[in-house]
Structures are given as structure tokens and as C-alpha cells.
Amino acid sequence: MTLNEDSFTVWKHREEIAESMIPIIGKLHRERDVTVLLHSRSLVNKSVVSILKTHRFARQIAGVELSVTDTLPFLQTLTTLDLGPSQIDIGLLAEAYQADDRGLSIAEFTAEAVAGATGANKIEGGEGRDVVLYGFGRIGRLVARLLIEKAGSGNGLRLRAIVVRGGGDQDIVKRASLLRRDSIHGQFQGTITVDEATSTINANGNEIKVIYAGDPSEVDYTEYGIKNAILIDNTGKWRDREGLSKHLRPGIDKVVLTAPGKGDVPNIVHGVNHDTIKPDEQILSCASCTTNAIVPPLKAMDDEFGVLRGHVETVHSFTNDQNLLDNYHKSDRRGRSAPLNMVITETGAASAVAKALPDLKAPITGSSIRVPVPDVSIAILSLRLGRETDREEVLDYLRGVSLTSPLKRQIDFTNAPDSVSSDFIGSRHASIVDAGATKVDGDNAILYLWYDNEFGYSCQVIRVVQHVSGVEYPTYPAPAV
Known part of the structure; x- marks a missing residue:
């Protein structure tokens, strides 16, 4: 047997093992509401090749190969x-x-490691929590995809309705088509049908009512059988408590804003300050995509090295707020053609850090440049640290944070030498540390943080909604503190 034939035999064997894992993962998810992860990456509804690639990821980060032969016995x-x-x-x-x-057996070790989720200790699944999307743009549609994907056993979050302004003939058909096909994020994973007579979209068995309204005051959600729901406002039209309170209509219990909140509205970055949300808080914000990208690494660096001051420069993909061609815009520069220019603009992410990290006393400044790419941005975080260090220590630390810390769902890590922005489309992390670009000189460190400002941010929004809804299930084994 030649070397190539032997390698191919090994690959086919691993494919066979990955195939055997799929029904086990699916059954655990559907029947017990258990999500199987591999280094924070969900294996639910993944293909054979995706499962193998996710195992390969461990070698890229930790330097040690992790094979399906290693993980199958635990599954x-x-x-x-x-x-x-x-x-x-x-x-x-x-x-x-x-x-x-x-010297424990795999069965003994596993039973001990997940004891908090078994027997008398386990959480009993509830009836689930209704969710309403107010607005159905870029973030709204991605949040919808995630809610549908995570419907699982039906005991978690249930997307019940979408509220939009009427757009004329075949409005619901066109909106369903935008959910079905996305130029950046690809095809919807599943089937979508439309019932125009009842204004309903059926996505993978989830019946979603499309409600047409020009203002929150026009809707009584109980008329649609919706109760105790969490409403996610994707419009950004209202950002203070007074404006967002308009959504607290019959059937709505809490309001989550997918933009930075103003005034006393709490700005929440999941993984950093979500545990500060008061049980009776009805209105909160998920801050901005950039705030979510920089706050977790800032916290991680401050915890280990101390941060005395910092500056963030974001190179941000263009958004719907800009013009395709030069035209009037209330901002000074955003009226210039987004696909044709780099556009200097402001970012509120630096000032928002204080809301999410009140214990960080270091002054943080920031600015932004919009560039002609449709998705994925990078934040260049320049820090003055509280002690001297070197590049190897910083990278070893951040690598560990991405794998085993409580921030592992927020911070990812790549050491690929040829990484470019499109490589991170679809990343579910708030930010990804680029090891190759990292610079450290004494007490100065510069981190390059990629982030999918659409999908990664939407994942953070879902995590916050899961937390306030009570369906954010514990993870085992527990992350290192």
C-alpha cells in the first residue's frame, strides 16, 4: 500500500466515524435539548466534512491533533x-x-464532568419563550435564521412574529425570498414556504406571522396568541428608554435593542456583563458590533496585564446607512459612494466601553474608516499595558482564553498566515485575534481583531436573549475561571 492510499484509508475511516456521530448529535438535540459542541463550535446539523474540519481546528489553535476517534467515546x-x-x-x-x-474510565470521567446536567441536578425544559422581531433588515434576518436553527426540541426560543411596514404587492413573498437567499451568508439551511392569505412564513416547521404596522402602538400581540414575549428591535429608530418603551404592548415582556442604547438603557456584551442584568429589567441594548468585538479582548487583557489606556481604529465594512452613489446624507462623509471610497467616520464603540466595563478606568479613544467590502471588519486595538510582556506571552494567553475561558464563545483565535476578511464570514464569535498581526513591545500591545459585524454580532444578540429568557443552558465541562 502506498502512502497516498494509506492516508486516503485513514480519511475514509474518519468519515465513517463522523457519519456515525450525526444521528447521535441530532437525537441528543431533539429529544433532550442537549447541544454538542467542539471547542465552543456547535456540531448540531453539521455535515460529515464540517465535523472533521471542526476537529481539525484544534490543531491550528492548540497545536495538538484532535480526532473523531478521540471524541466519539465521549459522545x-x-x-x-x-x-x-x-x-x-x-x-x-x-x-x-x-x-x-x-485512572478513571471514559464513562466514569464523563459522568463526573457533566454531573450538573444529570439526574436530580438537571434543568427541566420549559414551554419555551416567544420572540418577536421588529424590523427585518440585515441583522433581523440573520437573527431569524439563528432562532430557527436553534428551535431544536421546541423548548427554547420560538420566533412567533415579524413586524414590518407594508411594502406593497407580494411584500411577504419578497421578504421570505431575502430570508431564503443572502448574497453574503448564502442559502438558508432548510425550506421556506409562504401563505399570503394568512401572512405567514413557514421556515423549517416554524410558523412566523408577518404583522404590518407603522408604529408599535398599532399592535396587540395577544391577538396573535403571543404572550410574555421578548421583542428584538432591529430598526434602531428608538434607542432610549422612553422610545423603546413603546414596544411594551400586550404580549411583550422585554425589549432588546440591536444598537447602542442611550441614557440609562443597559448596554450588554454577552460574556462580559450579561450577568449584571436585573431580573425585572424590561429594556436593554446589545450595544454595537464593534463594542462586542473590542470589549471581550479588552477585559481579557486587563484581567491579565492591566490596561492603562487604549485606542481602537476600526476598518469597517460599509452598511445600509451609507449611499451606493454620492447623495445627500445627514452625516458629513457617509453621503459619498460606499462601494467606491474609504470613508472616515465616527464610532461610538470606545465611549460605550465604559457602560460594559465600568471597572476599567483606562481612557479608550476610537475612530473608524468604512471600506468597500460588504461584511467583516477589523478592529486595531492599541493598548498601553500595566506591565511589560512579550508577544509570545500575549499570544499564549489569548490562545488559552479562546479555548477554555468563560470568554471562549466571544473570542476566537487564528494563526493562519494568509487570513483575509472573507475568511471570517459566518464566524459566530464576537472577535477573532489574528496572531500573525499581533505586535508587542514592552508595555505596548497592538491586537488585530477580525469580526463578522453581521453574523457574529447576531450570535451575541441571541446569547443575550437566551440569557434573559432563561433558556441559556449551562455548558460542561465548566470553563476555567
């Missing part, structure tokens, strides 16, 4: 346990088991 053990709703990371289980020297 098989999960099926024998009395599991409740949870997220279980089989990559972390495999690594922790290899480092454990007590």
Missing part, C-alpha cells in the same frame, strides 16, 4: 446518561480526560 457515553438541557463540549472533555491521572 457515545452521553447517550447513556440521564441528561437535561445543556451544552456539552466533547473537545474539552477529551482534552481534560487526557490530562487526568486518576
